[in-house]
Amino acid sequence: MRIATYNVNGVNGRLEHLLSWLADTRPDVACLQELKTPDAGFPIAAIRQAGYGAIWQGQKSWNGVAILSRGTDPIAIRRGLPGDPADRESRYIEGAVNGVVVACIYAPNGNPVPSAKYDAKLAWYDRFQRHADSLLATGQPVVLAGDYNIIPTDADVYVPDRWRDDALFQPALKAIYLDLQARGWTDAIRARFPEGPVYTFWKYWRNSFARDAGLRIDHLLLSPSAATRLKGAGVDRAHRGKAGASDHAPVWIELAKPKARARRSP
């Protein structure tokens, strides 16, 4: 079972890119971020034509998240993180596909530091941590996939000193990412590639992709019962290199089938 996350940076503006990626890589589940469209503008007809069902949470101009699943509709579990009734930003959607709970997240950027936006990012992560705890407590296989807007370590950025003041690279956010792992979540990419850069984002500016001046900010965190099934992971870099592509590349994992339960003898 292949589960991918892809910040599409405009689902309508880059629909052809999305469709060609789905056709090329055939993920079973695809978590999309930065739809940049209200609900009514989500291109569900084209996505169904490509063989996928979907649930989505749109928003005019900014944000927006969706979960696609091949050959079926995801079962919607929740839209939005609990804990703040005033939150109107579409940054979280959660569903179930084939026995796996999948959360699709688009964390706030938080720049500049300090600012109200940075404070809002920390507050959002406080809610996210609480909800992640409650998901862990279910014991189900869970995948938290998306654009975290956190650069976890110096190994995840081309020139760390250039990013010290950035909201993506603050010690408080690295600590949150470590804390999630300490509580039981597995960083799938680092489980498969313990060392070296595995970038998922390259700025449009200054020829960043050609120079491989990237960041690792798109992550898939696995609950223990999902982590034991991890058998592959990667980044679809070729799709970042196409003309007019998103500034993010798709990131994916492959989960083995769950072990069959022992049958009771007749």
Add this chain to the structure above:
DNA sequence: ATGACTGGTTGGACCAGA
């Protein structure tokens, strides 16, 4: 340190992204 790319808005120079 600064600059320079992109989508979206409701019609233009902004905002936001990271």
